Amino acid sequence: MSKLLTIEELTVATTNALDRKLVNMVSLSIEPGRTTCVVGESGSGKSLTALSVMGLLSKQLVRTHGRVLFQGKDLASLSSEDMRKIRGRQIGMIFQEPMTSLNPVLTIGFQIGEPLTVHLGYKGDVLKAKVSELLEQVGIPANRAGSYPDELSGGQRQRVMIAMSIACQPLMLIADEPTTALDVTVQSQILSLLDGLKTSMNMGMLLITHDFGVVSDVADDVVVMFRGSVVEAGSVDQVLNHPQHPYTKALLDCVPDVAGKKPLKPIDYAWLNELEVPA
């Protein structure tokens, strides 16, 4: 199958210390209609990987090596204007914090409509109809289009974020911990919503999470990151049920299981250091 997005040997460092690699030689790829989950602890570089795809790295960080190919095009070679056309149009993005990533002084209808106006030139009644359709699609009644973000619950705000990110029918969606701040019941609704959209729109999805439960529910492929490097990658069955790398095994051992039968075993970092896990 053709690859939608290919990340090749991506390396990100801080501008004042180019040898401090926060993301180190990361390679992964995403196919249409499939979900790739990137898992790892805080500081493992998973969010930075996503941000570099979108060209949204902060000024203190710089990509020192590697390429990001979207449909065969190197994203770094694009002008910022061309990149803007891809960002939000062909690659949608959902951030972790639904509370802070919406503009509090604009109605949700306006915010969902904005990418449609900017990228596709929708306006007037057509725009209104499309916004209503998107709201319905994510399970919010269309008459809430005039509401402001603070009038919605956390789960509803995350649905608004999803509506915004899929407004232009992107080929790919990047979701950075989309359900971390939400209650379990809401989380399972949001995850099945994303899963449904992936299938119905044949989107490729890059989902960043630290929750192995989420991984096992929605992932097709899994990439495990540790200290900026990919330590293991493969299909969800392979990685979760037959992990090869000691770090993956250790990480899986500290996930509490629902049955409560497996004893918890914290990660022994000293032991991992001895194994000379690439850092």
Next chain:
Amino acid sequence: MSEFILKARDLNKFYTQRSGRFGFGTTQIKALDNVSIELRHASTLAVVGESGSGKSTLARCLLQLQPLDGGSVFFQGRDLADLPSNELRRQRRHLQMIFQDPFASLNPRMQVGEIVEEGLLIHGLGNKDERYEKALKMLKRVGLSESDMKKYPHEFSGGQRQRIGIARALVLSPKVVVCDEPVSALDVSIQAQILLLLKELQKEMSLSYIFISHDLRVVRHIADEIVVMHQGKVVEKGSIQEVYESPKQEYTQNLLEAIPGQKRQAA
């Protein structure tokens, strides 16, 4: 002594919220609606529920950190509300709390040693050297070292700060510890360390825990009994095994089904 170290009967707590046009009206929100719980000696009672279910209000009310609008809390058979204030203060060393956010619950201007010693100082336990020794012993027990006592909270990672929070609560040798989401801000790997530490300390110090959490996977590992809350009410309670294996209420069933990781038979 009865087998229950802490009992709460018919707790009620209301919040008044402005409502209506321009906020001229008021509505009452029942944060706790006739909540009764019993905590067995040296065991763990988990309180689970979604945001807004009243579980954190319950934690604060149990420790008399917030006034109740009805009901009573009995600690070792005595109604906390009946105690004169100086006696309540004395009892507080036996009722400690571990907070959710290790970044917000430690005073950034105090050294770790001072933070842990402060409770001893307030309760007038021991002289200067004894306090230092006690704090040091507790910090070592939770995995920190003597040199850490002179450091400030910002010099530590989230997991280490949670260890400091645990040391601060346990240095007083309390009997009941209310843990309000103690691991939800931590990575799974750190979460496992802290859960195991809490379990070990429970055994060593025969602590009774009230463990507030929204994560049913974590609760399964640490608790003996469980109370499920929804909109300020207790909807189901029982032993961990009973509730997880044959939940009686639909709400509990929905919660259990929503735990991620069950769609595929993984790991």
